[in-house]
Amino acid sequence: MASIRTVKLPSGESVPALGQGTWHLGEHPSKRQDEIAALRLGLDLGLTLIDTAEMYVGAEDLIREAIGMVGRRNECFIVDKVRPSHATRRGTIQACEDSLRRLVTDRIDLYLLHWRGTVPLEETVDAFEELIDTGKIRYWGVSNFDHDDMTDLFQVPEIEPQTDQVLYNLAHRGIEWDLLPWCRSRGIPLMAYSPVEEGTLVDHPVVRRVAKRHDATPAQIAIAWVLRQPDVITIPKAGNPEHVRENRGALDIQLTSKDLRDLDDVFEPPKYKVPLDVS
Ligand code: NAP
Numbered sequence: 001m002a003s004i005r006t007v008k009l010p011s012g013e014s015v016p017a018l019g020q021g022t023w024h025l026g027e028h029p030s031k032r033q034d035e036i037a038a039l040r041l042g043l044d045l046g047l048t049l050i051d052t053a054e055m056y057v058g059a060e061d062l063i064r065e066a067i068g069m070v071g072r073r074n075e076c077f078i079v080d081k082v083r084p085s086h087a088t089r090r091g092t093i094q095a096c097e098d099s100l101r102r103l104v105t106d107r108i109d110l111y112l113l114h115w116r117g118t119v120p121l122e123e124t125v126d127a128f129e130e131l132i133d134t135g136k137i138r139y140w141g142v143s144n145f146d147h148d149d150m151t152d153l154f155q156v157p158e159i160e161p162q163t164d165q166v167l168y169n170l171a172h173r174g175i176e177w178d179l180l181p182w183c184r185s186r187g188i189p190l191m192a193y194s195p196v197e198e199g200t201l202v203d204h205p206v207v208r209r210v211a212k213r214h215d216a217t218p219a220q221i222a223i224a225w226v227l228r229q230p231d232v233i234t235i236p237k238a239g240n241p242e243h244v245r246e247n248r249g250a251l252d253i254q255l256t257s258k259d260l261r262d263l264d265d266v267f268e269p270p271k272y273k274v275p276l277d278v279s
Contacts, residue, residue, distance in 0.1 A: 004046035005251055007189045007233050009162045011139055015077050017227055018251055019049030020244070021237030026058030035239040041068040043075055045248040051165070053081035054095055061128040068104045070272040078103065079110045081143060092127035094143025096136055096168040111137040114248055115144035115278070116186035125156050141165070143247065147178040161188065163233070167277045168192035170225055170267040172202060174274040186233060194279055195226045206266045210259045219243065222250055223250035225263060
């Protein structure tokens with residue numbers, strides 16, 4: 001397996017800084033073979049962290065076919081998510097067992113609450129702890145939690161969430177104001193979703209200009225920008241194998257201070273608190 005830069009979780013385990021997203025994978029039969037090839041190529045290139053969710057219809061089945069059916073499960077670190085409407089104590093356990101069945105695996109490596117709903121956080125955390133005790137998940141974390149949600153979460157005693165998965169890319173930088181420094185001070189790495197802003201950043205003229213300087217592609221620059229911080233993991237989704245290969249190359253790009261200044265001019269860092277953006 002190719003070696004790749006890693007990020008340490010609070011548990012002490014290291015995971016690849018660059019993984020693979022799966023939202024909308026497995027939805028179109030005509031794209032299935034390409035998507036399977038893309039996920040497998042990602043594994044070959046060291047992108048072994050795979051992000052999915054019970055909500056991503058068809059994605060867990062595709063992961064099973066791409067990975068489980070060819071004996072590659074043990075190479076992967078699988079991140080899955082429970083929907084808030086299922087996040088009661090019993091509902092979380094049921095949702096996890098359903099995901100395990102679709103993935104045909106015996107454990108999920110990191111299980112996240114997809115976003116905050118109405119179930120008390122203590123109850124969902126209790127369910128996560130039970131899932132850890134029974135070996136069905138290895139770790140848990142949250143997603144789409146803003147700074148105040150994290151401080152509420154930390155009212156629950158003796159917890160060790162491994163990440164907060166949030167929207168973070170050049171066009172959505174609000175977390176730099178408070179959430180990112182707060183998590184950093186507690187050693188909790190953020191997992192940035194939509195690093196290419198669902199593909200739209202590739203057309204931005206300044207991203208294109210910076211890409212030209214590096215003989216790189218705009219998508220690589222958008223991903224390299226997220227990865228400029230050593231404690232941020234990112235999970236671009238690519239159903240096209242060529243995109244996967246390209247995205248792996250982002251890890252080799254070192255943005256210069258001029259690149260960062262040019263990007264700051266058009267994608268301004270936050271000057272005050274803004275609520276967390278969600279996809
Ligand atoms: P994204 O990764 O920013 O963008 C995906 C889009 O960009 C796809 O259309 C893909 O095309 C295209 N793309 C990828 N690499 C490219 C490249 N090198 N050149 C040109 N186009 C490229 O957006 P995302 O899917 O929203 O986010 C990534 C993952 O984060 C999701 O798949 C999901 O796992 C996770 N996510 C989590 C949440 C949450 O609430 N926790 C929300 C949104 C997303 P092709 O597919 O054709 O390659």
